[in-house]
Amino acid sequence: MHITRSRPASKQGPAENFTGTVWLDEIAHPEPPSRIRVFSVHFAPGSHTAWHRHPHGQVLHVTEGEGFVQRDGGPVEPIRAGDTVWIAPGERHWHGAGPRTFMTHLAVVEAADDGATVTWEELVPDPEYPPTS
Template identity: 75%
Template sequence: MEITRSRPDSRPGPAEHFTGTVWLDELAAPPAPSRLRMFSVHFAPGARTAWHRHPHGQVLYVTEGTGLVQRRGGPVEEIRAGDTVWTPAGTWHWHGAAPGTFMTHLAVVEAAADGTTTEWGCLVDDARPE
């Protein structure tokens, strides 16, 4: 067993992957053979990810606020504190805060054998999210 009492500093979400103000906190990246990665992601009102997908899917657990999620071809759906979202492997999707509120979620992914956790696509268009 290992207890980690410190972690890397919070870092801003890069503009090529996020619209608006987003902060990322890496919570867990255990050594091999584990490929688990866990982040706490803090979205300012209206901030969101670009379209993206994960090689082994993704679990989101909303810890505070109200957000929005959409899978390609599906409706935009509201998520709230206490909700868990499972996105299957290879599914293009985006998620972020609703326009009037902050939203924080825990994001859990499994890296591929090459270490890749996310394939990024284009930013989400305000006029037409899909």
């Protein structure tokens, strides 16, 4: 057993991967052979990710606020505190806060053999966010 009593400083999400103000806190990054990574991600109103994929999928658990998630070709889905979202391996998607509230979620991913946890793609175009649905 290992108890972590301190963690890395919060990092601002880079502009090439996020629109708006987003902060990432690494919650867990266990030593190998574990490949699990856990982050708490804090989105300011209207902030969101770029399109992206995860090699082994992703679990999002919303801990506060309201937001949206969308998979490529699917409808924009509202999410709120208490919701859990499973995103399949390789599924192209984005997620973020609603236009009027902050949104925080825990993001759980499994790293690939090479250590990669995400493949970033283009930003969601401004006319498509915030969604009107």
